Amino acid sequence: MTLLNAKTPYLKKETSVSSMMRDTLTALAFLLVLPVARYGARPLAMAAVTLVACVLCEIAWSLLQSRSINTSDCSSMVTGLIIVMLMPLNAPLWLPCAAAAFAILVAKKPFGSTGHTPFNPAAAGMAFITLLWPQRIFSYFNPSAGEVLPVFADCNVETAPSPAAVLKNGLKPDILPFDMLWGVFAGPVGATGILVLCACGLYLFLKRTANWEITAGCLFAGAVMAALWPRIACAPLTSIKYELMSGSLLFCAVFMLTDPVTSPRTGFGRVLYGLLAGVLIMLFRRYGAYEQGAWFAILLANAVVPQINSLVCGDRRWGEELYEE
Amino acid sequence: MRNRRVLLRETGTIFLNGVLYKNPVLVGALGMFPVVFAGNDLKNAAELSLLYFFLSVPLSLFFCLVGEMVPAWMRPGLVLASSALFYLPAAWLTDKIEPGSIASLGMAASLMICNSMMLSRANEYAPTHIGWAVAADALGCSAGFMLVITLTVLVRSLLMTYADTQGAISVSMPFFGFLILGFFAAFVQWINEKRSQKSIKKR
Numbered sequence: 001m002t003l004l005n006a007k008t009p010y011l012k013k014e015t016s017v018s019s020m021m022r023d024t025l026t027a028l029a030f031l032l033v034l035p036v037a038r039y040g041a042r043p044l045a046m047a048a049v050t051l052v053a054c055v056l057c058e059i060a061w062s063l064l065q066s067r068s069i070n071t072s073d074c075s076s077m078v079t080g081l082i083i084v085m086l087m088p089l090n091a092p093l094w095l096p097c098a099a100a101a102f103a104i105l106v107a108k109k110p111f112g113s114t115g116h117t118p119f120n121p122a123a124a125g126m127a128f129i130t131l132l133w134p135q136r137i138f139s140y141f142n143p144s145a146g147e148v149l150p151v152f153a154d155c156n157v158e159t160a161p162s163p164a165a166v167l168k169n170g171l172k173p174d175i176l177p178f179d180m181l182w183g184v185f186a187g188p189v190g191a192t193g194i195l196v197l198c199a200c201g202l203y204l205f206l207k208r209t210a211n212w213e214i215t216a217g218c219l220f221a222g223a224v225m226a227a228l229w230p231r232i233a234c235a236p237l238t239s240i241k242y243e244l245m246s247g248s249l250l251f252c253a254v255f256m257l258t259d260p261v262t263s264p265r266t267g268f269g270r271v272l273y274g275l276l277a278g279v280l281i282m283l284f285r286r287y288g289a290y291e292q293g294a295w296f297a298i299l300l301a302n303a304v305v306p307q308i309n310s311l312v313c314g315d316r317r318w319g320e321e322l323y324e325e
Numbered sequence: 326m327r328n329r330r331v332l333l334r335e336t337g338t339i340f341l342n343g344v345l346y347k348n349p350v351l352v353g354a355l356g357m358f359p360v361v362f363a364g365n366d367l368k369n370a371a372e373l374s375l376l377y378f379f380l381s382v383p384l385s386l387f388f389c390l391v392g393e394m395v396p397a398w399m400r401p402g403l404v405l406a407s408s409a410l411f412y413l414p415a416a417w418l419t420d421k422i423e424p425g426s427i428a429s430l431g432m433a434a435s436l437m438i439c440n441s442m443m444l445s446r447a448n449e450y451a452p453t454h455i456g457w458a459v460a461a462d463a464l465g466c467s468a469g470f471m472l473v474i475t476l477t478v479l480v481r482s483l484l485m486t487y488a489d490t491q492g493a494i495s496v497s498m499p500f501f502g503f504l505i506l507g508f509f510a511a512f513v514q515w516i517n518e519k520r521s522q523k524s525i526k527k528r
Contacts, residue, residue, distance in 0.1 A: 135490065
């Protein structure tokens with residue numbers, strides 16, 4: 001028996017952590033195309049500033065710990081880009097930086113960096129800024145107003161309620177299905193383009209970077225809850241359409257829940273985890289203080305992962321894949 | 326001379342354990358209610374710390390004296406009754422130093438009578454230890470409580486300065502206090518882990 005000196009997260013695939021992160025970065029970059037084409041360079045500026053903040057936080061932590069600086073696995077960049085995708089386009093540029101700093105300096109590095117984080121750093125960063133600046137997080141630029149957004153300066157533009165906020169108030173969102181698919185409605189930068197999100201999800205599943213069981217479980221649970229307990233007076237299918245396409249449920253199901261470090265290790269465990277996260281997201285939407293609480297739901301689901309692992313796998317010892325017969 | 330030095334060193338260790346390494350709030354998860362509920366401004370923090378100090382020191386010393394004479398099954402009830410009795414001079418003293426403090430603290434002040442930290446120290450620690458150690462422990466726990474509640478207030482105030490209106494409301498809620506306590510507790514765990522690694526290396 002040979003002991004392989006492998007680094008966490010322990011993956012049974014040919015892929016490395018860096019290649020997985022690169023795939024995720026590619027998918028996230030695709031999500032930026034539509035907002036940039038529609039609203040100019042502001043999404044790019046937001047992404048650039050946040051990525052710089054992430055790298056600076058990584059460097060600062062390494063210097064503080066007197067360790068060598070290593071940002072080659074790109075995990076902090078993924079965290080930064082996920083945060084940007086959940087921001088409103090008119091958010092001040094310091095807001096994603098604050099979330100990124102919290103994610104890296106509080107939720108990621110103190111736990112031992114990539115492979116050791118019990119909670120998704122991006123979700124923790126988003127939860128932090130949602131608690132402190134909810135008015136800024138849920139104030140979305142109105143795309144139909146046709147205003148030009150400055151690249152770096154703070155925006156004082158016309159805002160509109162997002163479909164998630166409209167649903168929260170018990171009303172039916174007034175958006176054409178075609179606009180909903182292409183993301184022409186008020187919402188987070190990267191979570192509105194449903195078609196692009198689906199394409200990115202498919203890319204990640206085919207590359208085996210993300211586990212489809214989690215996303216499928218989450219969307220199934222969300223759809224069932226939307227059909228059985230609709231928030232607006234409408235047919236079950238209409239309720240499912242609005243619940244799945246509004247807010248950040250789809251984005252979180254594809255990019256945040258599938259984080260291999262914070263998700264269960266077996267197929268059945270992943271399905272359970274996805275179902276639980278889907279139910280929690282829908283409960284947060286219905287009873288939460290905010291129109292979107294997907295990141296709070298993800299943090300709660302992350303906390304249950306060790307229990308899911310031990311429940312599903314019983315006495316099986318972790319790290320068996322380290323040993324080669 | 327040597328015995329005196331050992332005694333001083335051990336007293337210092339007991340005191341430091343109460344302040345940081347075995348902080349009753351962060352390690353024992355005791356007495357969290359006043360910290361998360363009333364730890365919103367520095368005035369509250371100072372008043373609660375004073376009240377805790379005036380209540381815990383005499384209560385612990387009293388149970389150091391009489392604790393062993395009381396059967397174990399009877400002790401928790403007696404601790405609670407004595408705590409209520411000692412609360413009267415403690416509240417009077419706190420009110421003397423900071424007039425109007427007990428009224429402004431309201432429920433948080435009177436609930437100090439049945440504070441789990443107080444009950445644990447007086448019921449479990451005080452009857453089985455010598456007076457010197459009990460005094461050091463009570464002082465250490467008072468200082469530890471003051472440290473935690475002050476730091477919680479400082480973090481909350483800092484965040485409330487920058488948060489928007491709704492955010493400031495969230496920060497002042499008890500659940501946010503629990504989040505801050507969680508981070509502090511993790512920090513103390515980290516310090517303790519580093520200490521134990523260091524002591525293993527030394528051996």
